Amino acid sequence: MLVTDGNDTNIDSAQVKISGGGTAGDELGFTDTSTIFGGYNPETGVLNLSGSDTVANYEAALRSVTFHDGGGNADTTRTIEFIVNDGDADSNTATKTITIGAPTF
Numbered sequence: 001m002l003v004t005d006g007n008d009t010n011i012d013s014a015q016v017k018i019s020g021g022g023t024a025g026d027e028l029g030f031t032d033t034s035t036i037f038g039g040y041n042p043e044t045g046v047l048n049l050s051g052s053d054t055v056a057n058y059e060a061a062l063r064s065v066t067f068h069d070g071g072g073n074a075d076t077t078r079t080i081e082f083i084v085n086d087g088d089a090d091s092n093t094a095t096k097t098i099t100i101g102a103p104t105f
Contacts, residue, residue, distance in 0.1 A: 077100065081094070
């Protein structure tokens with residue numbers, strides 16, 4: 001995930017959302033940093049990150065978001081949406097597709 005902002009040095013918040021193909025029990029995870037805090041809402045599939053920090057630190061934070069497949073589905077995909085806000089406006093939505101393969105033993 002590449003984050004850039006031409007007119008601000010900090011990002012104030014971000015939203016990561018399971019937008020396609022999600023099932024009950026899917027979960028996005030995030031470990032808080034000293035300045036960026038995350039909260040996941042399983043009903044909406046949205047992980048909200050808040051706290052002002054540098055563009056580089058938000059980029060690293062977004063790259064550290066984890067996904068857990070709650071349905072145990074094999075050979076399926078999920079679409080994850082990313083939006084950041086610099087305190088003035090939301091970014092365009094970026095998406096990432098996750099492919100979930102069949103378990104190997």
